[in-house]
Amino acid sequence: MHEPILNVADPRASYLALKAEIDPAISDVLQAPSYILGPFVERFEAEMAAYVGMPHGIGVNNGTDAIHLALRGLGIGPGDEVITVSHTAVATVAGVRMAGAEPVLVDVDPGTYTISVGAARGAITPRTKAILAVHLYGHPADVGGLLELCSEKGIRLVEDCAQAHGATFDGRMAGSFGAVSTFSFYPTKNLGAIGDAGMVLTSEAEVADRIKLLRQYGWETPQHSLIEGWNSRMDPLQAAILSVKLRHLPAHIERRRALAARYTAALANLPIGLPEEVRNCRHAYHLFVVRVADERTRDGLREYLRGFAVNAGIHYPFPVHLQKAYAGKLRAGPMAVTEAAAGTVLSLPLYPEMSDADVDRVCSGVVAYFAHPS
Numbered sequence: 088m089h090e091p092i093l094n095v096a097d098p099r100a101s102y103l104a105l106k107a108e109i110d111p112a113i114s115d116v117l118q119a120p121s122y123i124l125g126p127f128v129e130r131f132e133a134e135m136a137a138y139v140g141m142p143h144g145i146g147v148n149n150g151t152d153a154i155h156l157a158l159r160g161l162g163i164g165p166g167d168e169v170i171t172v173s174h175t176a177v178a179t180v181a182g183v184r185m186a187g188a189e190p191v192l193v194d195v196d197p198g199t200y201t202i203s204v205g206a207a208r209g210a211i212t213p214r215t216k217a218i219l220a221v222h223l224y225g226h227p228a229d230v231g232g233l234l235e236l237c238s239e240k241g242i243r244l245v246e247d248c249a250q251a252h253g254a255t256f257d258g259r260m261a262g263s264f265g266a267v268s269t270f271s272f273y274p275t276k277n278l279g280a281i282g283d284a285g286m287v288l289t290s291e292a293e294v295a296d297r298i299k300l301l302r303q304y305g306w307e308t309p310q311h312s313l314i315e316g317w318n319s320r321m322d323p324l325q326a327a328i329l330s331v332k333l334r335h336l337p338a339h340i341e342r343r344r345a346l347a348a349r350y351t352a353a354l355a356n357l358p359i360g361l362p363e364e365v366r367n368c369r370h371a372y373h374l375f376v377v378r379v380a381d382e383r384t385r386d387g388l389r390e391y392l393r394g395f396a397v398n399a400g401i402h403y404p405f406p407v408h409l410q411k412a413y414a415g416k417l418r419a420g421p422m423a424v425t426e427a428a429a430g431t432v433l434s435l436p437l438y439p440e441m442s443d444a445d446v447d448r449v450c451s452g453v454v455a456y457f458a459h460p461s
């Protein structure tokens with residue numbers, strides 16, 4: 088019998104589960120008088136801002152643009168430094184470079200893989216303007232420690248929430264703490280579009296106004312550019328789809344958490360590290376990332392799982408500070424945790440449409456591997 092392949096994420100399953108709502112939403116946009124920005128984008132901006140608990144939402148083209156425009160919106164640019172992590176999607180650092188600022192990369196905490204507050208403190212210079220915290224895998228960074236550090240040093244906190252829709256810290260949504268927070272709606276995310284989309288949220292009206300200009304050629308009114316800008320408008324088709332999916336997000340997060348609990352119970356007695364959930368946090372389980380002893384074991388397990396029709400992933404195999412593209416373009420501190428993680432982490436399939444039996448199949452593969460390690 089051939090079992091269907093389980094990938095780390097399955098955006099098509101998400102569409103098929105919600106097809107009866109998504110298809111009419113797409114049709115509504117097709118009938119609209121204009122296909123650029125407009126009421127579908129404005130509605131989703133308001134819904135997403137309300138969900139996270141921030142006053143202003145600005146829909147943009149993707150999560151990388153969201154970081155770029157968030158930083159520009161705060162007036163951060165050439166000559167400024169932004170502290171962030173190397174253990175993240177390249178996109179995080181690309182956004183900083185797009186703003187013209189210098190990325191300063193620091194190590195992560197070994198428990199949550201999010202930015203080490205101590206390392207961030209050690210990297211602050213007179214040119215530091217912001218800390219860009221990534222809530223990696225769906226677990227919030229230590230927002231409390233970061234806010235204290237930022238207010239002590241007079242710098243801004245920016246949250247990269249691309250992987251953390253629905254995560255909470257002290258009962259508040261990730262994305263509601265920083266001066267500005269950024270989201271990606273890349274199809275595999277907890278809230279995923281059927282194409283590219285992103286958003287910036289902010290509590291500051293002036294910053295929101297500036298980002299609205301920046302996303303559309305700096306236009307104050309059509310054809311009048313007040314400042315230099317770009318084109319990063321959210322597509323109304325994606326906005327309409329995201330409005331549908333946002334209604335299901337709380338249930339999807341619950342399902343992700345239930346599947347994560349099932350994994351945790353089944354894998355508890357194996358020689359692998361399981362995701363941690365810090366006491367005052369709610370993990371949104373964008374990814375279920377386990378950790379093994381060394382790279383040989385990780386790569387062996389990944390290969391072995393293919394025999395169970397399971398495609399595990401690696402987030403991330405190449406730290407950004409070691410990527411050729413960034414040689415000489417950023418500063419990086421000691422990276423012991425980041426470099427060890429790159430060789431030992433493995434992402435198991437996790438998405439709301441998975442069945443319990445799917446998780447059991449992945450787990451039986453992992454258990455069998457450790458029973459007969461290659």
Ligand SMILES: Cc1ncc(COP(=O)(O)O)c(C=O)c1O
Nearest residue numbers: 149150151176178179249271273
């Ligand atoms: C942590 C992180 N930041 C930023 C991004 C960029 O998002 P996008 O792919 O929408 O540009 C992603 C997603 O790829 C991400 O995972």
